[in-house]
Amino acid sequence: MTKLSVNINKIATIRNARGGNIPNVTQVAIDCEKFGAQGITIHPRPDERHITTQDVYDLHKVVTTEYNIEGYPNERFMKLIEETRPTQATLVPDGPDVLTSNAGWDTIKHKEFLTDTCRQLNEWGVRSSIFIDTDLNNMKGAKEVGTDRIEFYTGPYADHFDENKENAVKEYTEAAQLANELGIGINAGHDLNLDNLKFFKDAVPNLAEVSIGHALIADALYFGLEKTIEKYLELLK
Template sequence: MTKLSVNINKIATLRNARGGDVPNVLEAARNIEAFGAEGITVHPRPDERHIRYADVRELKPVLTTEFNIEGKPIQQFIDLVLEVKPAQVTLVPDAEDAITSNAGWDTIKHRQYLQEVIAEFNSNGIRTSIFVDPDKKMIEGASKTGTNRIELYTESFAVGYAQGDTGAVRPYAECAEMAHELGLEVNAGHDLSLKNLRAFKENVPHLAEVSIGHALISEALYLGLQKTIEQYLNLLK
């Protein structure tokens, strides 16, 4: 079964919009775990506009499932990850002013940089994943960095699927197969939802984990958090 890791950035966004501590990020994470999710994902950014670095530090001792920290490996982020030591770190090439992640790594151009960062994380027992577009050249490049996994950036699938393009999933299936052959495990995330996850899961092999935040939290406004997570878990079985 593919694991579900819930990105809780949007919980923090809601809290920060009003100030104070409602909704409480730690309480939300504990409830998400209790409802069956197998992981918690956070993506702290330098401006701390949603998840704060302090949240990351406070989450680690209370979580009972896998903790995945996403972000661009600037020194501040690297230091945080080495301090907290999550189960997994996902490296994302974010521009500092990006609203959300909008591209994968050029694993050929940035190979040496990624090799150095990944070697440090791996030596500290932290599993690494690289955020990549569904491009076989980038998958091959990732395999030469020392990473344990890739995370397929699924926005183009979600957009194509919403427009009725049944072939939008094909590049992901091919890249997942290639990654598996190269010894990499496969994660996926970005714009996956209750509407499109079944089609993705049924067509993309070797899928170890999906990380879902914006859609899941939005759907929970209508369905409730527990019911929403249960529906995701059912789709991933």
């Protein structure tokens, strides 16, 4: 079964809009795990517009499944990883002014940087994952930098799903086949939802994990958090 990691950034966004501690980010993480999620994902951006530095440490104390911290591997990010040692660090190429992750790494251009970063993560016992598109050269480059996994940026898939879902997923299937040949694990995330998730999962061989936040939290407004997580898990069986 493909694992579901719930991205709880939006919970922190709601909390920060009012101040105080409602909703309680750590309690939501605990409840997501209780409801069946196999991981918790956060993206502690430098401006702390959702997940704060303190959240990173607080969640470290309570997450019992897979703890996935994503972000651009600058000095601040790497310090957080070193001090909390999450299950996985997902490296994204976006700078501090980006609203949401919207592109994958050029693993050839940034080969030296990514190689050094993945080596450091390995020394800390943290699984490395690189946010990436479906370009086969970037996939080969991911193997060369030594990452344990890649995370497909699935924004383009979601954008074109309603037009032609077969065409929308084709490049992901081909890239996943290459990743399997290279021995790289496969994650995916960005704009996956209750409508497009199952088709993607069925088309991508050996999909290990999906990270879903925005759509899942939006669905929870209607179905409730427990029922929503159940719906996503059902699609991933």
